[in-house]
Amino acid sequence: MFIRLITLGCVAAALLVLPMRATAQTLTTARDCTLALVLAIDVSGSVDADEYVLQMNGLADAFRTHDIAAAINADGAKGIYVTVVQWSGDTRHAQIVPWRWLTDFPSIVSFADEIEAQERAFRIYATGIGEALAFSRRLFSGHPASCRRRVIDVSGDGPSNEGRDPAAIRSALVADGITINGLAILDSEPDLKAYYEANVIGGAAAFVMTANTFKDYPDAIRRKLIREILPTITMR
Numbered sequence: 001m002f003i004r005l006i007t008l009g010c011v012a013a014a015l016l017v018l019p020m021r022a023t024a025q026t027l028t029t030a031r032d033c034t035l036a037l038v039l040a041i042d043v044s045g046s047v048d049a050d051e052y053v054l055q056m057n058g059l060a061d062a063f064r065t066h067d068i069a070a071a072i073n074a075d076g077a078k079g080i081y082v083t084v085v086q087w088s089g090d091t092r093h094a095q096i097v098p099w100r101w102l103t104d105f106p107s108i109v110s111f112a113d114e115i116e117a118q119e120r121a122f123r124i125y126a127t128g129i130g131e132a133l134a135f136s137r138r139l140f141s142g143h144p145a146s147c148r149r150r151v152i153d154v155s156g157d158g159p160s161n162e163g164r165d166p167a168a169i170r171s172a173l174v175a176d177g178i179t180i181n182g183l184a185i186l187d188s189e190p191d192l193k194a195y196y197e198a199n200v201i202g203g204a205a206a207f208v209m210t211a212n213t214f215k216d217y218p219d220a221i222r223r224k225l226i227r228e229i230l231p232t233i234t235m236r
Contacts, residue, residue: 058218090163179203
């Protein structure tokens with residue numbers, strides 16, 4: 001009798017688990033989306049405190065614009081997944097905002113508020129673009145849904161000077177179907193756009209946009225996000 005009770009209990013537990021698994025699978029299927037986007041922000045030693053604020057507040061403010069909400073919901077799209085990374089040297093990477101499912105203006109504004117509230121993860125380290133790309137790639141294995149496009153949006157103000165060659169990492173990402181886009185801040189590196197084109201960006205419809213200074217970053221990242229969310233739009 002005792003053995004039978006245990007068996008019946010196990011069966012009942014299994015029956016409870018099965019609907020939960022089915023529900024989780026249903027939610028994942030329902031949330032299939034057009035885009036999973038990693039926003040990778042340079043916080044290496046070349047970025048001072050004011051420049052850091054310009055980047056983070058500029059990114060947050062971009063998401064608060066109705067342009068972004070309209071792009072996310074264009075053509076009946078169900079939404080997009082977005083996460084934010086801060087990166088610096090070859091071992092300095094942090095996912096500062098987890099994957100978020102953005103579907104409407106309240107969810108987008110909540111995401112913007114999270115970005116603006118984050119403290120700086122690193123301050124005095126080198127620039128390891130290749131390692132930042134590798135770290136960002138790993139985040140796709142943990143995002144909650146299957147999206148038609150996977151994109152890494154990497155912004156920075158200088159070439160890689162530590163860690164693995166970004167061109168070599170790029171090849172592996174592109175082979176995996178990931179697109180890498182760049183936002184090159186030209187203030188101290190006037191030729192950075194050409195460097196990003198040669199060594200960083202890759203994949204379907206990959207592109208580089210530029211900001212002449214950090215003060216130009218907020219407008220540049222807004223235009224870049226719209227182009228990434230709606231890749232048929234070309235914004236210089």
